[in-house]
Amino acid sequence: MMILEYEAKDLLRSAGVAVPDGSVIRPGARALQAAARRIDSYPVAVKAQVRSGGRGKQGGVTRANDVAQLRAAAKRLFATTFGDEQPAALLADPWLVIDRELYLSVTVDGAAEGYVVLYSPRGGVDIESGAPPVRYPIGVPWRFRTHELRAILEPVEKDFQVRERVIALAQRLVETAAARDCTTIEINPLARLASGELVALDAKVVYDEWGHFRNRDIAEQRAGIRRRADRLLKACLDMQHMYVRLDGDIGLISGGAGMTMAAMDMIRRYGGRPACFFDCSPGPTSTRGYRPAIAMLDADPQVKVILVSIFGGGTQMQRVATAMKENMPMRRSGKPVVFRLDGTHVDQVPGILATFGARNHDCLEDAVREAVKLARRA
Amino acid sequence: MMILEYEAKDLLRSAGVAVPDGSVIRPGARALQAAARRIDSYPVAVKAQVRSGGRGKQGGVTRANDVAQLRAAAKRLFATTFGDEQPAALLADPWLVIDRELYLSVTVDGAAEGYVVLYSPRGGVDIESGAPPVRYPIGVPWRFRTHELRAILEPVEKDFQVRERVIALAQRLVETAAARDCTTIEINPLARLASGELVALDAKVVYDEWGHFRNRDIAEQRAGIRRRADRLLKACLDMQHMYVRLDGDIGLISGGAGMTMAAMDMIRRYGGRPACFFDCSPGPTSTRGYRPAIAMLDADPQVKVILVSIFGGGTQMQRVATAMKENMPMRRSGKPVVFRLDGTHVDQVPGILATFGARNHDCLEDAVREAVKLARRA
Amino acid sequence: MSILLDETNRILVQGITGHMGTFFVTDARRYGTQVIAGVSPGRGGASVDGVPVFNSVATACKETGADTAMVFVPPAAVQGATIESIEAGCRLVVATADELPVRDAIEIRAAARAYNARFVGPNSPGLISPGKAKMGFMPSFCYRRGDVGVISRSGSLSYEACKRLTLAGIGQTTVVGIGGDPVKGTTAAEALELFHADPETRAVLYLGEIGGSEEAAVAAYAARVDAKPVAALIVGATAPPGKKMGHAAALVGSHADSHEAKTRMLKHAGVQVAAGVSDVVKSTQAALAAARN
């Protein structure tokens, strides 16, 4: 769960990391007026607050030399869409004179068995094209050692004062990631000012949403996402469903991330287009979660066919079939539903589906072929 | 550095601990009106926000059944002094029906080589008089083990559901103490509601002020204390001096906590009364820190004599003597100053002191006797 | 033979009195698994389906000789429960829970390393050694005993793939779900080493996804001169970049994570890569054929 730049900078500031003293601007004339009053020195960097990458290359960061330029920038940025995202806020940071742009991040890495620090003496928008950052694998956060990171930085960072500041900063980031359940804290660019000070000019923080029970920031983020979702999606999120909208017309309800992707891949292979990644694997006993999923796909004008593909272990198939049976009378849409249920107690499934005139496909290929055919016809 | 109850509860809330959904009330009619509008259900517990212990026994917690009682309670509490402290805020918490009061704290303990968890199944105001809490010594925070704490709780907490909730909570507190540089997080009482839920009814948090560089909460606390201090004390706090006001008339400027206490004890032994604990041991080279210390004692009407007692190692005595020499011409007060400097380069001291008509005492007893005599005469 | 789990493992169930715990006891025992103890703090002295319940893992191990733990407790309690079993001396600890914070998985992994224990999970279907024992909720009819080792990042996908193998007459030594999280108790590389050392395993089927670096380890193994033949399926060809596909680790973050790059890398290392789930049998057969030479 990625948070916005200004939220990420708030987190860094609370952990003692230097960030520019910026102002958040919300949409609307009044909010802009208030922000203009708060900003007392120009130029400022006006930055669209969006999660999509490559914002800079899409004109999402503008320099404003006075209030008039600030207004113009705000008007333009609030009207621009980045990826599929319209900014809900802007951040106006003082325009700093930079000596050098560095790259520093802490992220979770399987090979490191935990946290890893990444550093490059040349950061900025083109970080991907340069030499890859050096890696300091740590694992458990309390295994961080300043002298180990120092030895790794020595060959790439020749300025020993920068090196020492980076080491202190990296330690702070590892501690913060561990304490606040972040899976990534990335500072790019980390700016070296003429004074030698290092300032986080941009920051990206990804929270681990499963840490919500001990971290109010994450809990509030999650609540915010649910609040902003429409009624139908909200019901699905309440069920812990994983939903990613895609551009096709076959509404796929599936269980398990790997199986869902396998079904998506097969739909494409048979010439169809999935409308979503929709993983609805609930606990082993709850099956009422399918109702909001079907309601959402029924209401989505892009979806022409619904394909239910579940291969359950702990999820018992007679319960899934029964849940489907109970859902059917409530549907208003006439969209066809194709079933392929398999796994624990699948022997009871055909009988249950038959009670409402549906049939179960024995194998995924048949079900996908049928769904693709129906989508073409619709 | 102890923070107030409502600040402590904010910290706990951010870490996922259940606390009552209370409202902070600032002094003044307007603030009270705003709080009254926010509170939508009665009764509430109105609690004076002070650091002093034993608040409950001094009437600092009152029940209010309606708005009128809330107003009356606020008026009374804002006018009351607890210890030497007048409340700068009140906290109005919903009045919860409690099944049982427990005690849970995490604190730093030398014998445990780090953190220790303390628990008692009977908490509340009389915690000190009951059986002592059980101890779970942890040391480094990442050594916390739920099964070890469970084994320690089993003999004293018979309700296994409470036990499991306490274990989860204790783990949260240890993580929070480590992440936010707290030396104590005490929840007393921790209330068990009829629903089984555990809620922190009162909380005491002590921050480690030396963790300020990585913890904005602490940095802001420190800044707040300095901001609230008057000009003279502020200058001393800026110098990292440790000042505790006492009720006597001999203004003691000393170096090192142990030596300062030894001098205080000797003043009392010779029949005098120290006006303060004032540890002004700066780094080995900076000596300008003595100027604000003397200025503050000069301005304090309670102080009749100033006794400067320093035994320096890294602090070189010729520098201290020179600093004193430079300070003397700026003084407006005629309060006598008694010197006893000893340690590194003390041989140069008598000559420097002589330049402004002062003399150095070879031993502390002589200096203290002199100071006590002068204080009696003044 | 098999890896990690066979008929000799003496299994205790943490959280045995919960829904999943009791369901597991019945299902796993029906399969022949030795479930001999349960742990549920505060419920010691009770029994579930004839299995005695203890207040702590240490007691359960002492009283019953349990050496393996299956963990069914709420996500916030998984770290504590898992480390309890590791420190009590269990050689294998399986926690299938999803919703476990990565932070906690990191600590569990470190504890397992310190105690030389094996942890499988989190966010995993568990593991099964067909015909011997199962630790998870996989549908038993999908499996049969045989000579292919299976490693999977995804639960349902492993059921689907194994059912296809079984129907085609290809049995499995052990099917281990390494899980979809970025920090795993057992990585693909570690599972491959175990299968490599297992004389009965003649080939390995790896079921992977976009995102993460697990597939690089599989390619590195397959490129070894002494490697056993490897077949693989990588799902997520149709996933858009930059979106998380359910699993925390299933996110195409850079070009190296993509389906195309992973497929190319695996093929280059000599892995039989299936074009889709429909082709897993064919690819596995090709790997087995290579093993025969």
Place this chain on the structure above:
Amino acid sequence: MSILLDETNRILVQGITGHMGTFFVTDARRYGTQVIAGVSPGRGGASVDGVPVFNSVATACKETGADTAMVFVPPAAVQGATIESIEAGCRLVVATADELPVRDAIEIRAAARAYNARFVGPNSPGLISPGKAKMGFMPSFCYRRGDVGVISRSGSLSYEACKRLTLAGIGQTTVVGIGGDPVKGTTAAEALELFHADPETRAVLYLGEIGGSEEAAVAAYAARVDAKPVAALIVGATAPPGKKMGHAAALVGSHADSHEAKTRMLKHAGVQVAAGVSDVVKSTQAALAAARN
């Protein structure tokens, strides 16, 4: 003999290029201390007062055979520097810095334990074995070689007390400043054990304060049948309860922490308790007299 420090320790100074580092090199060498290496990352190759500077502790130890570290770096860097020396194999590491977060002291203490190293500090004057070597800024003229071991929670107080001993003709084996923080690298109990094992030390003077539980350990030692005689001074009789007296640990939190309770407990254990700093010589003489019997 002496404890922890003598003329054989080969000392490296971390942060040697800073103010305190350079001051220490001059002062300690003048006392005869073997300061043989400095560490200052990025300044390797330089020298301070003839002492070679290295970029890392590991290099300094390898090149010079250093086995002891004195740490003079800013508070935020103390944890890293101290653990670097511990992990490089130094047997004694001294960090006198105050302003060290307790959280960091806890980690350093755990690292020292894991590597079987001795850490002295934080917020401490260091230690001196008179006539042999010093690691700290204590005024050298306050000390002379002898047979009393001194343990102190406070720096200046130890100078004051030792000067009085020295003027009275009572010398010291080692004077160790354990520091005023709640979590100590070396506790009073540990220092007592070291003095107990040191044949030259005939009696111990303990300089304590209100607050904390250190004094309970002193009483426990003194009550042992084989204990060496102990004298003690506890300062803070006039401190009001509930106020922190400079040292983080010097706070009367409960009745057991108070001056009165501690004095009573120590006397009960047979400790010669001085009524004030004026009486430390008398109390120490009494302890030495007991040692003679």
